[in-house]
Amino acid sequence: MLPPSEEVEMKNRALVALLVAVVLALPAFAQTSSTTQDQTSAQPSQNSATPTQMAPAPTSDQAAQISTAPTSSATGKPLQPPAREGFWGRVNPFARKKYVQRQTTPIRDRINELDELSASNSKMIKDTDARAQQGIQLASAKANEADQHAIDAGNKAQMAQQTATDANSRLTTVEQVVGNIDQYKAANQTEIRFRPGQSVLSKNAKSALDDLATPLKNQRGYIIEVQGFSSGRGQAAIATSQKMADSVVRYLVLNHDIPVYRIYVVGMGNAPVPSATEEGKTAKRSSGGRVEISLLKNDLEQLASSNSPGATPQK
Numbered sequence: 001m002l003p004p005s006e007e008v009e010m011k012n013r014a015l016v017a018l019l020v021a022v023v024l025a026l027p028a029f030a031q032t033s034s035t036t037q038d039q040t041s042a043q044p045s046q047n048s049a050t051p052t053q054m055a056p057a058p059t060s061d062q063a064a065q066i067s068t069a070p071t072s073s074a075t076g077k078p079l080q081p082p083a084r085e086g087f088w089g090r091v092n093p094f095a096r097k098k099y100v101q102r103q104t105t106p107i108r109d110r111i112n113e114l115d116e117l118s119a120s121n122s123k124m125i126k127d128t129d130a131r132a133q134q135g136i137q138l139a140s141a142k143a144n145e146a147d148q149h150a151i152d153a154g155n156k157a158q159m160a161q162q163t164a165t166d167a168n169s170r171l172t173t174v175e176q177v178v179g180n181i182d183q184y185k186a187a188n189q190t191e192i193r194f195r196p197g198q199s200v201l202s203k204n205a206k207s208a209l210d211d212l213a214t215p216l217k218n219q220r221g222y223i224i225e226v227q228g229f230s231s232g233r234g235q236a237a238i239a240t241s242q243k244m245a246d247s248v249v250r251y252l253v254l255n256h257d258i259p260v261y262r263i264y265v266v267g268m269g270n271a272p273v274p275s276a277t278e279e280g281k282t283a284k285r286s287s288g289g290r291v292e293i294s295l296l297k298n299d300l301e302q303l304a305s306s307n308s309p310g311a312t313p314q315k
Contacts, residue, residue: 184223184296188212192248194289196231199243202250209248212293213256224258224267225294233270242267244291 190212192205201209216222227246230237245265252258 004078014067047280059078136213180307186294187222187297188295190293192244192293194244194291196289197240198289199247200238201247205248206251209251209293212295213252216256216258216295222262222295222297224252224263225292225296226263227292227294228265228267228290229271229292230267230269235269238267240268240289241269241291246291250292 038145081278112166192201192208194200194205226245226248228241228242228243228248230240232240242265245267249260250264253260
């Protein structure tokens with residue numbers, strides 16, 4: 001037999017071992033009981049559904065959609081609190097892998113759903129920004145085109161205004177010229193002397209006529225007045241003065257191509273001519289043969305000079 005002290009020690013060891021076994025078995029028993037309780041509470045709810053409340057069987061199209069739908073439990077609703085696991089289910093330090101997966105699956109699904117929503121929102125933002133940028137660029141292009149059209153219209157309006165101003169100025173000039181078309185002003189005057197009884201032009205007379213007629217080439221708006229004066233009386237003096245004036249006209253037409261319709265010839269004979277230097281005195285009669293050539297101009301040459309370089313002035 002063992003001594004009493006050893007027997008007491010053996011009993012103490014057995015009691016300690018028993019307590020340790022009970023402590024280790026309690027968590028597993030609590031987890032198993034909570035799982036069984038959840039399954040038992042779920043069965044009455046399933047069995048209590050009446051035939052009228054049961055969902056109809058899906059069609060073939062719905063079944064195809066269900067089969068192709070992603071197996072995600074994310075619903076977009078707030079996360080529900082974890083299922084009741086009892087005291088040991090909350091503080092159990094020996095939770096199983098299935099329990100951990102059951103607790104983390106909703107969180108993982110919600111994170112995946114948030115990632116999808118974030119990606120969808122990012123794509124929508126990018127699409128909206130791209131459309132906005134495209135609209136802004138299109139509006140800017142339209143605005144630039146409108147500005148260009150406005151500038152072109154302004155330039156055309158300015159050109160039209162300038163054209164109207166030029167036309168108005170030209171019209172005013174034409175009206176002034178037309179109003180003064182029959183008003184000639186003396187521009188130059190030359191006197192040709194003849195020997196008594198002769199009507200031939202001398203060398204000096206020809207030189208004077210050349211100086212008068214040469215600048216008239218290609219000019220417009222002028223006439224030449226030729227007046228012949230001769231000594232003597234009656235028709236003989238008139239005839240002599242006419243011959244001298246005709247010799248001057250013949251020289252201008254043949255040698256300088258002066259149009260005949262621009263020359264006016266008058267044989268004055270021995271008509272009195274007022275003196276240009278002795279005003280207030282009586283006119284004196286001519287004492288010799290001479291011809292006075294007067295160049296008269298109007299404003300038609302001014303109108304011709306205002307034409308464009310390519311325009312040809314009319315006679």
